[in-house]
Amino acid sequence: MTRDLILIAFLLLSCASKATSDDTYELVFIDIWGEYIPPSSLPKSKYPRHFMQLDMNVTQSDIEKFVNTHPQYQSLQIDKNNTLGIRYGVRSTPTIVQIKRGKMVDKAILATPPSLPNDEHKAIEAQHLLLYSLSGRQHDFKADSTKTRLILFSDALCPARHLPHCEHKAMQHNEISPPDTMEKLTVIKPFYVSLEDVQSYQKRLRVNHPVLFDQHNALFRRYGIKSLPYWLILDKDHQVIYRGAMAPEQTLLRTYSSSHSD
Amino acid sequence: MKIRYITFSLLLGLCSQVLSAESGVHERSIQGTTLQGTPVNTQGKVTYLKFWATWCRYCIEEMPHLERLYNDRDPSLEVLSINIGLNQSPQLVKRFLDKHDYQIATLFDHDGSITRNFNVIGTPTHILLDEHGNEIYRSALIDESLQRALSAYLPKEYSHD
Numbered sequence: 255m256t257r258d259l260i261l262i263a264f265l266l267l268s269c270a271s272k273a274t275s276d277d278t279y280e281l282v283f284i285d286i287w288g289e290y291i292p293p294s295s296l297p298k299s300k301y302p303r304h305f306m307q308l309d310m311n312v313t314q315s316d317i318e319k320f321v322n323t324h325p326q327y328q329s330l331q332i333d334k335n336n337t338l339g340i341r342y343g344v345r346s347t348p349t350i351v352q353i354k355r356g357k358m359v360d361k362a363i364l365a366t367p368p369s370l371p372n373d374e375h376k377a378i379e380a381q382h383l384l385l386y387s388l389s390g391r392q393h394d395f396k397a398d399s400t401k402t403r404l405i406l407f408s409d410a411l412c413p414a415r416h417l418p419h420c421e422h423k424a425m426q427h428n429e430i431s432p433p434d435t436m437e438k439l440t441v442i443k444p445f446y447v448s449l450e451d452v453q454s455y456q457k458r459l460r461v462n463h464p465v466l467f468d469q470h471n472a473l474f475r476r477y478g479i480k481s482l483p484y485w486l487i488l489d490k491d492h493q494v495i496y497r498g499a500m501a502p503e504q505t506l507l508r509t510y511s512s513s514h515s516d
Numbered sequence: 517m518k519i520r521y522i523t524f525s526l527l528l529g530l531c532s533q534v535l536s537a538e539s540g541v542h543e544r545s546i547q548g549t550t551l552q553g554t555p556v557n558t559q560g561k562v563t564y565l566k567f568w569a570t571w572c573r574y575c576i577e578e579m580p581h582l583e584r585l586y587n588d589r590d591p592s593l594e595v596l597s598i599n600i601g602l603n604q605s606p607q608l609v610k611r612f613l614d615k616h617d618y619q620i621a622t623l624f625d626h627d628g629s630i631t632r633n634f635n636v637i638g639t640p641t642h643i644l645l646d647e648h649g650n651e652i653y654r655s656a657l658i659d660e661s662l663q664r665a666l667s668a669y670l671p672k673e674y675s676h677d
Binding site for chain 1: 570571572573574576577578579580581600601602603604605608611612615616626627628629631632635637638639640655656657658659660
């Protein structure tokens, strides 16, 4: 299999080298998750350019969304397995690699030096435990609650590599019927998403219960949520009485709703 | 122009296929020198790898957990953090580790070869290898199965929270 693929690649390479033997082109390596750099801000060139996305934390669907928003990047492709990036020693973005007759003849590294993150591991502030649903209703996780809470912690980027079975689990959460003494919620992680993304999540996954955007990541940190999607049941004092990547049994919800962590 | 573009796209796809097919035969062990200056060789050891970058918020959030696990583990478990090196520099990573006084053994993947050998295309990525270098677990975040697998190398009273 590998030998066949090498042979086909070699044949195509031969054809391509004949077709482009006099041509020079440029590969512009970018990262769509980094700072947006309009193509017009790149140094001018007389050669055709192909935009390449590093194969890290990206799907074809991400590329399509990006190109829809920034049509100037129409030629953008994922550099599968970072094949070209590694071949040309691209370790930062943006980088422009000029290819002539199949060989790299120039490389321009336009990246600015990376900086340290500066807001990690901050303490949870009390006011950040006041969360609001998308309809504007306040949910207080400081003061005692009148109801127990069944919460699905999730991410508005669903579906995504780091969120196994997230659509199925969101639907499963939608279908749970809690007793009257229990409130059902979805809480969304703030990393890489905006309020619009959270609204889109609610619509896309047909969520009819309150969706809270945890803008300060306070609930996720308070309850040590490390994988997603993830369920918690909190008693009226906000103590955990159930936690897990599996939904709690519907038949046990009434028991949970009347139980206390003590 | 259009033909050239299509040829270019086909070539790109084929090259990826060829190289990913080859990457499966590499032996899954890592040798190198950490940013702390210590030589490492994972051959013959059960090894937990975490691939990360300082721009990855999930990765940074998990670092205290990784550090605690590194400090509390049974010595039979090798724990190695691998900075993937994209839009990073060894100096930056060293500054980050020093800022938080993290001791976790960290390799900087200068040329991307470790990341590629392990087919890592997302951060964070957690991989557990048995003593023969076989991958026995992989996840994007620290899920319960990974925690269960790691708990064999941690004190009984250890909590992942």
